[in-house]
Amino acid sequence: MESGTAPVIGVIGGVGPYAGLEFIRYIFNNTRAVKDQDHLNCMLVSCPSLIPDRTGYLLSGGENPAQGLFESAAMLCRAGARCAVVACNTAHSERIFGPFRARAAESLPDLQMVNMLETCALHIKEESPRCTRIGLLATKGTHQSRVYHEYLREDEGFTLLEPEQPGREKIHEAIYNERFGIKAHSHPVKPQARNHIIYEIYRLVDRGAQAVILGCTELPLAVSAGDFSVPVIDPGELTARRLIALTAPEKLREPRRD
Amino acid sequence: MESGTAPVIGVIGGVGPYAGLEFIRYIFNNTRAVKDQDHLNCMLVSCPSLIPDRTGYLLSGGENPAQGLFESAAMLCRAGARCAVVACNTAHSERIFGPFRARAAESLPDLQMVNMLETCALHIKEESPRCTRIGLLATKGTHQSRVYHEYLREDEGFTLLEPEQPGREKIHEAIYNERFGIKAHSHPVKPQARNHIIYEIYRLVDRGAQAVILGCTELPLAVSAGDFSVPVIDPGELTARRLIALTAPEKLREPRRD
Numbered sequence: 461m462e463s464g465t466a467p468v469i470g471v472i473g474g475v476g477p478y479a480g481l482e483f484i485r486y487i488f489n490n491t492r493a494v495k496d497q498d499h500l501n502c503m504l505v506s507c508p509s510l511i512p513d514r515t516g517y518l519l520s521g522g523e524n525p526a527q528g529l530f531e532s533a534a535m536l537c538r539a540g541a542r543c544a545v546v547a548c549n550t551a552h553s554e555r556i557f558g559p560f561r562a563r564a565a566e567s568l569p570d571l572q573m574v575n576m577l578e579t580c581a582l583h584i585k586e587e588s589p590r591c592t593r594i595g596l597l598a599t600k601g602t603h604q605s606r607v608y609h610e611y612l613r614e615d616e617g618f619t620l621l622e623p624e625q626p627g628r629e630k631i632h633e634a635i636y637n638e639r640f641g642i643k644a645h646s647h648p649v650k651p652q653a654r655n656h657i658i659y660e661i662y663r664l665v666d667r668g669a670q671a672v673i674l675g676c677t678e679l680p681l682a683v684s685a686g687d688f689s690v691p692v693i694d695p696g697e698l699t700a701r702r703l704i705a706l707t708a709p710e711k712l713r714e715p716r717r718d
Numbered sequence: 719m720e721s722g723t724a725p726v727i728g729v730i731g732g733v734g735p736y737a738g739l740e741f742i743r744y745i746f747n748n749t750r751a752v753k754d755q756d757h758l759n760c761m762l763v764s765c766p767s768l769i770p771d772r773t774g775y776l777l778s779g780g781e782n783p784a785q786g787l788f789e790s791a792a793m794l795c796r797a798g799a800r801c802a803v804v805a806c807n808t809a810h811s812e813r814i815f816g817p818f819r820a821r822a823a824e825s826l827p828d829l830q831m832v833n834m835l836e837t838c839a840l841h842i843k844e845e846s847p848r849c850t851r852i853g854l855l856a857t858k859g860t861h862q863s864r865v866y867h868e869y870l871r872e873d874e875g876f877t878l879l880e881p882e883q884p885g886r887e888k889i890h891e892a893i894y895n896e897r898f899g900i901k902a903h904s905h906p907v908k909p910q911a912r913n914h915i916i917y918e919i920y921r922l923v924d925r926g927a928q929a930v931i932l933g934c935t936e937l938p939l940a941v942s943a944g945d946f947s948v949p950v951i952d953p954g955e956l957t958a959r960r961l962i963a964l965t966a967p968e969k970l971r972e973p974r975r976d
Contacts, residue, residue, distance in 0.1 A: 495902070511754070644752040646746070651778055
C-alpha cells in the first residue's frame with residue numbers, strides 16, 4: 461500500500477448502507493486533520509441491490525452474497541482503491557467470505573483485503589490480553605456460522621458468550637424489524653431497537669463477559685461503544701483505525717476515550 | 719440514466735470530506751427503504767488530496783481544483799457511476815466548474831453531471847415562486863464569484879442578500895478556523911461555529927430575507943434547515959432528492975417537515 465502518494469482506501473458498503481457510511485466516518489473521525497486536504501483518500505461503494513442479505517443466505521440459502529461483494533470490490537479496484545474492507549460482520553462468515561476472498565485474490569490481486577473480524581480479534585489479543593470471556597452480539601447468521609470462534613479460539617483460552625435464542629431473536633428484531641429495526645430506521649434509530657441492544661449487552665456482562673463485541677455493523681448505529689461501564693468493542697472503528705495505520709500511520713489520532 | 723437495472727449515483731466528495739458523507743446520507747434518508755436492498759446504488763469518491771481549496775483558488779490563484787474534480791469524476795465513471803454531483807458549492811463557480819464540466823463532457827460523456835446550484839435555484843422558482851428576497855451564506859469564494867447570482871438573476875426579480883464583510887469573515891471562520899471551524903471539527907461541530915451561522919441567518923432575515931440558502935456544504939453540518947422560523951434551504955439535500963427522482967422516482971420519500 462506504500463507506492464504512489466495517494467493510496468485510496470475502499471469500503472464495500474451497502475451491507476447495510478448506513479453502516480458503510482459510518483465506516484467512512486470512522487476513518488475521518490480517526491484522522492488527524494484540520495483541513496480537507498489532510499484527510500485520507502477514501503471511496504465508498506454502496507450497491508445493496510447487488511448483495512443479497514447475508515443472514516438470509518446463511519440460514520436459508522439462495523444466491524451467495526459473495527458475488528455482489530466481488531462486484532463491489534471490482535468497482536473499487538477499477539476506480540483506484542488499493543485496499544478494501546467489507547463493512548459487514550456476517551459477510552465474513554466462511555461460506556461468504558471464502559469464495560469472495562478467493563475470487564478477489566485471483567481477479568483483483570492488487571487490492572489488499574482487510575479482514576474486520578481478524579482485526580477485532582488481534583486488537584483484543586494485543587490490547588486486552590487478560591480479557592478472555594467475551595460477549596458477542598451479532599446477527600443470527602454470524603452466530604450460526606461461528607465465524608468469531610475461528611478468530612477467538614477456545615484453544616487460545618477464549619470463551620465467547622452469546623445470547624440464548626430469545627436474546628438472539630431480540631437482536632435480530634433490533635436489526636431487521638421493519639417497524640422499529642435499525643435497517644429500516646437509522647435516522648434516528650428507534651428507542652425500541654436501542655433498548656433491546658442495551659439489555660442484551662448487560663445480560664452478557666451479567667454472565668461474566670469482560671468485554672462485548674458489537675459484531676454487526678448496524679449495532680454501533682444504535683449504541684456508542686463508549687457509553688457502557690464495560691469495554692464495548694466496535695470492530696468497524698478498530699478496522700478503520702487499522703486502515704489509517706496501514707495507509708498513513710502519522711495521521712492516526714489517539715483512540716477516543718469517551 | 720434509464721438503462722440497466724442498477725444505475726449508480728456518484729458523489730464527488732472530499733470537498734470537504736464530511737460534507738461528501740452527508741450528501742450520501744441525504745440520499746439514504748430520502749429513499750423509501752425498509753431493507754438494505756431497497757436503497758439506491760451509490761458511490762462516494764472522497765479524495766481531498768487531489769483537490770485544492772476552492773476558495774483559496776478563487777481568491778489567491780494556484781492550481782485549479784477543476785483538475786482534481788475531474789480525476790474524481792473519472793474514478794466514479796470507471797467504477798460505473800452514471801450520474802455525479804460535486805458536493806461543494808464553491809466548486810460550482812464558473813472559473814472552476816466551467817473547465818471541469820468541459821473536460822468531463824469531452825472525456826466522460828456517459829456521466830451525467832447534476833448541478834447543485836441549478837437544482838437549488840429551480841427548487842426555489844418552482845416551490846416558492848413568491849420568494850424573491852433570498853439570503854445567502856457561503857464561502858468568500860462563492861460570494862466573490864457571484865455564482866448564485868447567475869442562477870437567481872436580478873432580471874428574473876431576485877434579490878440576493880449577502881452578509882456584509884464582517885459577516886462573511888464570521889462565516890469564513892465558522893468553516894475554516896482550525897480551532898473551532900467545521901472543517902477541523904465536524905464531530906461534533908463546535909458551538910462557536912454554530913452560533914456564528916445562526917446569528918448570520920437571523921441577520922439576513924432582519925434585512926428582509928424570505929428564505930436563506932446554506933450555500934456551503936459545511937454549513938448544514940452545523941445547523942439543521944428545519945430548525946428556523948424561516949425557510950432555510952440546503953442545496954445538498956435538494957440535489958440528493960433530485961438524484962433520487964432521476965434514478966428511481968418511486969423511491970423518493972415525501973420531504974421531511976421538521
